[in-house]
Amino acid sequence: MKLGLMIVAVDPTVGGILVFGDRGTGKSTAVRGLAGLLPPMQAVEGCRYNCAPTGDTCVEGCRLKAARRTTTRAVPVPVVDLPLGATEDRVVGAIDLERALTCGEKVFEPGLLARAHRGFLYIDEANLLEDHLVDLLLDVAASGENVVEREGLSIRHPARFVLIGSGNPEEGELRPQLLDRFGLSVDVKTPQDLATRVTVVRRRDAFERDREAFAATWKDADAALARNLAAARKRLARIAVPDSAVERAAQLCLALGTDGLRGELTLIRAARAVAALDGAGAVGDDEIRRVAPMTLRHRLRRDPLDETGSTARVDRAIAEIFGP
Known part of the structure; x- marks a missing residue:
């Protein structure tokens, strides 16, 4: 699982990773811990779509670039959770009702796909995701952009992200169409040796008792891993x-x-x-x-x-x- 996560962090074109396994085996913990190891990325200042200074095209980014007022800032690589109960409007974006009612303006409010651009979209219990959201994700994953046509608005913005899913196979299988979109698939089992179980319990207990001290203990190891990931990204093309x-x-x-x-x-x-x-x-x-x-x-x-x-x-x- 850890090797798979590092692979998709080095080369997003691999196509994401699906982590299936027993409950309580650290699947979600590993995914969310990945964000802290990635170096910040440069994004257009004021753009809600995390657009890169060059290459990306979106409504706000293009307007800022056309006005020659483009500045960049370093932002963390986003890791966005896609809840099972999320509505389609929450995922793709919708009209800002508050501004529509108070100002009479049709303003698009970006959704989770816009937030995940150039980052990671994490689906916990991916096998329980509703079919209409699966179809939507398949379209966006294939095209690399999100297209919204509704209420007189026509919005198109980039939505390129690494798809990460996790789940328990006992709760149902994943649709073949979505399964094929994951580049990697790993199966996580509950440890059966005593030493590993004791180590995991001790570390989890230490984290819950004093998070700052735990983070300080593993700070050097995390920094070394982050440096390796950054160096691997630079070496990849060679x-x-x-x-x-x-x-x-x-x-x-x-x-x-x-x-x-x-x-x-x-x-x-x-x-x-x-x-x-x-x-x-x-x-x-x-x-x-x-x-x-x-x-x-x-x-x-x-x-x-x-x-x-x-x-x-x-x-x-x-x-x-x-x-x-």
């Missing part, structure tokens, strides 16, 4: 992907019978991010082996004659192609 690595990825997907080519693309992107994290210069077999289970396990067709889990099938294919 990581070489030889033809042999692409062939390995294609062989693995062929052996598993994955549909389409999204599996190979995601596998190469994730392996390149791991190489950047490790300081390697090129993608090799080791990087592909490390990310293959989390990249491909949710892309396999169900085989009624094979009772083994999807992760075991990926591991078996890796052993056949790469060797033990």
Whole structure:
């Protein structure tokens, strides 16, 4: 789970991550802790859409740039929670009713998608998300922008974000269309060894008793991890992907019978991010082996004659192609 979160933080084009597992295994804690490790980003001053100084186009950002009054400021990378009970207006945005009633002006109030632009959109219990919100997220994730046409308003603004979902498989499965949009998928189990359970309980208890002291204890470790993430982002563009690595990825997907080519693309992107994290210069077999289970396990067709889990099938294919 931690490796998957670091991968999508280094390369957002991987396509997000889905974390399924038992209740109380730290899924939400890990996701929300990611925000504190990311360096601030530059955004246009006064723009409610977190637009970048160059490249992005939105109503407010374009107006500010056209007026030659564009200034930038450093803002934290947003990690926005999408509640299960959120309405469509809350997600995509709607007319500001207060200003409409008091001033008679039609003013658009941005929603959660605008806040998540250039950051992370976190869906807890993603398998319980209502179908109409799933359809909406699929459209925005595919296009990278949010289009709102209602009450005489026509608004279009960028909405590029890393989608992070979590859930408990006992409460239902995720729709295949949304599942395919996640680049990575990991399964978190409750620790079964005594030492790990004792360590987790002690750390959680220490955090609740004195949060400032706990944060100070792990300050250096957090800073080192943040520096590694920042350095990996800079190294990413220089990581070489030889033809042999692409062939390995294609062989693995062929052996598993994955549909389409999204599996190979995601596998190469994730392996390149791991190489950047490790300081390697090129993608090799080791990087592909490390990310293959989390990249491909949710892309396999169900085989009624094979009772083994999807992760075991990926591991078996890796052993056949790469060797033990």
